[in-house]
Amino acid sequence: MEFVIAFAIGVLGASGVWLILRPRTYQVVMGLALLSYGVNLFIFGMGRLRVNAPPVLPGEDAIDPAAFTDPLPQALVLTAIVISFATTALFLVVLIASRGLTGTDHVDGREGER
Amino acid sequence: MTGQFPQLIVAPIILPLIVGALLLFFDDRERRLKTSLAILSVVAQLAIGLTLLVGVHGSDDATALVYLLGNWPAPIAINLIADRLSSIMLVLGSLLAIPALVFATARWDKAGPHFHSMFQFMLVGINGAFLTGDLFNLFVFFEVMLAASYGLVLHGSGPARVKAGLHYIAINLAASLVFLIGIAMVFGATGSLNMAEISMRAAELEGFATPGLHVGLSMLGLAFLVKAAMWPLGNWLVPAYSASAGPVAAIMAILSKVGIYALIRLSLLVPAEGEVFGSLVIFIGGAATLVFASIGLLATQSIRTATAYLVMVSSGTILATLGLSEPASTTGALYYLVTSTLATGALFLLAELLERDQDPLSAMLFVTMEAFGETSQFDTAEEEIGRPMPQAAAILGAGFGILAMVLIGLPPLAGFLAKFAILHSVIGPGAQAMSEAVTMRLGLAALLIFSGLTALIALSRAGIRTFWAPVEPFTPRVSIVEVAPVLFLLGVIVLLSVYAGPAVDLMAATANDLHIPNGYLDAVLGAERVPPYAGGEE
Numbered sequence: 001m002e003f004v005i006a007f008a009i010g011v012l013g014a015s016g017v018w019l020i021l022r023p024r025t026y027q028v029v030m031g032l033a034l035l036s037y038g039v040n041l042f043i044f045g046m047g048r049l050r051v052n053a054p055p056v057l058p059g060e061d062a063i064d065p066a067a068f069t070d071p072l073p074q075a076l077v078l079t080a081i082v083i084s085f086a087t088t089a090l091f092l093v094v095l096i097a098s099r100g101l102t103g104t105d106h107v108d109g110r111e112g113e114r
Numbered sequence: 115m116t117g118q119f120p121q122l123i124v125a126p127i128i129l130p131l132i133v134g135a136l137l138l139f140f141d142d143r144e145r146r147l148k149t150s151l152a153i154l155s156v157v158a159q160l161a162i163g164l165t166l167l168v169g170v171h172g173s174d175d176a177t178a179l180v181y182l183l184g185n186w187p188a189p190i191a192i193n194l195i196a197d198r199l200s201s202i203m204l205v206l207g208s209l210l211a212i213p214a215l216v217f218a219t220a221r222w223d224k225a226g227p228h229f230h231s232m233f234q235f236m237l238v239g240i241n242g243a244f245l246t247g248d249l250f251n252l253f254v255f256f257e258v259m260l261a262a263s264y265g266l267v268l269h270g271s272g273p274a275r276v277k278a279g280l281h282y283i284a285i286n287l288a289a290s291l292v293f294l295i296g297i298a299m300v301f302g303a304t305g306s307l308n309m310a311e312i313s314m315r316a317a318e319l320e321g322f323a324t325p326g327l328h329v330g331l332s333m334l335g336l337a338f339l340v341k342a343a344m345w346p347l348g349n350w351l352v353p354a355y356s357a358s359a360g361p362v363a364a365i366m367a368i369l370s371k372v373g374i375y376a377l378i379r380l381s382l383l384v385p386a387e388g389e390v391f392g393s394l395v396i397f398i399g400g401a402a403t404l405v406f407a408s409i410g411l412l413a414t415q416s417i418r419t420a421t422a423y424l425v426m427v428s429s430g431t432i433l434a435t436l437g438l439s440e441p442a443s444t445t446g447a448l449y450y451l452v453t454s455t456l457a458t459g460a461l462f463l464l465a466e467l468l469e470r471d472q473d474p475l476s477a478m479l480f481v482t483m484e485a486f487g488e489t490s491q492f493d494t495a496e497e498e499i500g501r502p503m504p505q506a507a508a509i510l511g512a513g514f515g516i517l518a519m520v521l522i523g524l525p526p527l528a529g530f531l532a533k534f535a536i537l538h539s540v541i542g543p544g545a546q547a548m549s550e551a552v553t554m555r556l557g558l559a560a561l562l563i564f565s566g567l568t569a570l571i572a573l574s575r576a577g578i579r580t581f582w583a584p585v586e587p588f589t590p591r592v593s594i595v596e597v598a599p600v601l602f603l604l605g606v607i608v609l610l611s612v613y614a615g616p617a618v619d620l621m622a623a624t625a626n627d628l629h630i631p632n633g634y635l636d637a638v639l640g641a642e643r644v645p646p647y648a649g650g651e652e
Contacts (some may be wrong), residue, residue: 020288025280032287039291039298046302073301076250080294083257087290090264091283098280101273107284109277 005045012038025095025105029088036084040077047073122169123181123194125162126204126241130155134234142227149219152230156211159237163204166196171620177633180247180641188641189311193247197634198624199448203244203375206452207368209606210459211237213599217463218361220595225270225359232269236262236365243372247638249297249307249334252376256293256341260286263369266362267354278357285340285350293337299330310638313383313631328391331384335392338380341373343429345403352410355422360466363418364459370429371455378436378444382628397437397554403430404561408568417465417576421458424521427565428454434558435536438551444625446535449618453528453610457520460603464513467592467600468580506592511581513600518573520607523566528611533562535618 012034019031047070055071057063095105102109133155137148170179178197182188196204215233223229239259246252264286267279301307303326304315316327336347343351351370355363381391407426414420428450435447520529540555610617627633 020284028284032284032291035288035291039294042295043298046298048302072307073298076297076301079250079254083254084287084291087257087261087283087287090261091287094264094268094276094280094283097268097271098276101271101276107280109273109280 160208167201178637289340296333303327400433442539450532
């Protein structure tokens with residue numbers, strides 16, 4: 001499972017980096033979205049990967065912490081998802097404004113040489 | 115006073131949040147009400163910041179005031195901490211916010227919707243970032259600050275702004291992701307997000323955790339340095355700052371200092387075998403920034419772009435000085451931080467007044483005003499800016515001269531004192547262990563003097579071109595509302611120069627706290643809960 005997660009994060013990160021270096025604004029947005037997915041998985045992984053271990057502690061009795069997974073990274077991921085979602089939406093608005101004002105979807109507001 | 119009201123620590127975050135949200139309910143037509151509420155809010159923030167500063171600097175027993183959100187026991191949950199550095203930055207932020215806001219009421223707040231709300235929300239983020247003691251909470255406040263700043267950079271619209279804003283947003287979104295990776299790695303290594311607890315645990319890590327922590331901290335440093343505009347990470351700064359509206363650029367002068375604040379806080383909290391973490395990288399990066407910005411300064415034509423480069427010069431100077439990691443040079447760097455931030459903020463406002471007529475961006479403003487259906491108000495030039503001020507050219511010229519002196523570092527004002535304090539700590543007779551790192555010291559001294567020279571050349575050229583060279587006499591049309599903020603900032607700078615003694619004492623105490631963070635750690639980890647809490651007395 002560790003390999004699958006690591007591979008997924010790596011692929012998302014690599015595609016994301018490649019895409020944000022592209023000249024079209026839409027590719028940059030997709031790149032940022034993919035990168036944020038990769039980062040969210042990474043935060044999740046930093047709580048250590050556990051199978052069949054709930055993050056919520058039940059009741060008032062004394063419990064064995066080893067039987068549970070760390071709930072904090074999951075809470076962090078939730079916040080990170082919301083924030084990156086909102087900022088991506090904001091970026092999309094600017095992208096559309098830029099397209100409307102300059103007439104091109106190149107990140108520099110004008111087509112490059114070539 | 116802070117003893118009775120621990121809630122005062124949370125007030126700089128809550129107050130602009132409430133005011134900003136409240137302002138959303140009023141239509142933009144009720145401008146007088148919105149303006150007065152917004153100004154009231156920033157003045158109150160200044161008062162709160164000063165109270166905190168007096169509370170933490172005036173008493174000998176506490177180096178930091180701690181507020182436990184939700185009354186959880188200390189390292190759990192989020193703590194807000196006001197120590198000397200946080201309080202200084204809070205006061206600095208509101209000292210810059212008041213004139214920027216007053217300046218904006220002359221006309222910029224009419225150039226688009228919700229200027230005042232975005233301004234207040236940005237202050238929520240800035241104040242929160244200064245106060246929080248939790249790494250992830252720092253990220254959240256960074257995002258609040260940046261989200262509002264995206265809106266403010268674009269305020270007034272126009273192709274130049276949108277293009278600069280696009281790059282600014284893309285860079286900062288990418289930097290935020292790096293920030294998140296850093297937080298995750300630090301959490302994975304230490305199991306904590308509380309900065310004080312991370313500091314305690316860093317010393318006793320074993321095995322793979324230590325390199326993990328260091329990689330995480332480097333990622334965090336990278337994210338902070340993007341905000342602080344270190345070369346080569348700071349190329350977004352000049353287009354974004356010079357394209358944005360005058361008052362927005364003025365308040366954004368503190369934005370790059372938030373990155374520097376976070377860097378100071380974290381790098382000095384985490385022990386790394388006697389040395390400050392990453393100090394060599396910070397020094398080299400700072401020096402490179404200084405060189406890059408000085409050369410850029412020589413190449414600029416407009417005062418506004420020159421001011422944006424001066425913000426980078428200021429970042430570079432502070433970073434390179436911090437890289438030496440000695441209390442004496444940190445003292446100078448902090449004093450320089452305060453004066454240069456105020457001076458660049460004031461120069462952004464002044465540049466707006468001086469370059470308004472020749473500026474294509476201002477021409478854009480009128481187009482957008484038309485889109486908002488406000489053309490009728492601006493039919494004639496006289497009406498456009500209210501009653502013109504007599505002798506405006508003389509006042510603006512003198513103001514420009516004083517600010518130039520501060521930024522170049524000529525005597526007798528605070529800019530000179532700040533640079534002198536840095537140089538004295540670097541090559542002065544009191545410099546400890548001169549034999550050590552002698553190349554770094556001499557290099558820094560040379561760079562400081564070189565950057566002063568380039569600033570002198572660039573600013574005197576700009577001044578001559580604006581005030582002396584025009585064939586027609588230079589008659590700027592400005593109103594009192596626009597000149598008063600500049601004069602206010604000048605007054606603060608003059609006060610800082612007159613009361614340089616107490617100010618440097620404060621900075622020295624701050625630098626001492628930072629380099630020996632035991633007081634901070636004790637205050638955070640030993641913070642007591644308010645008595646009636648679940649679980650009873652222990």
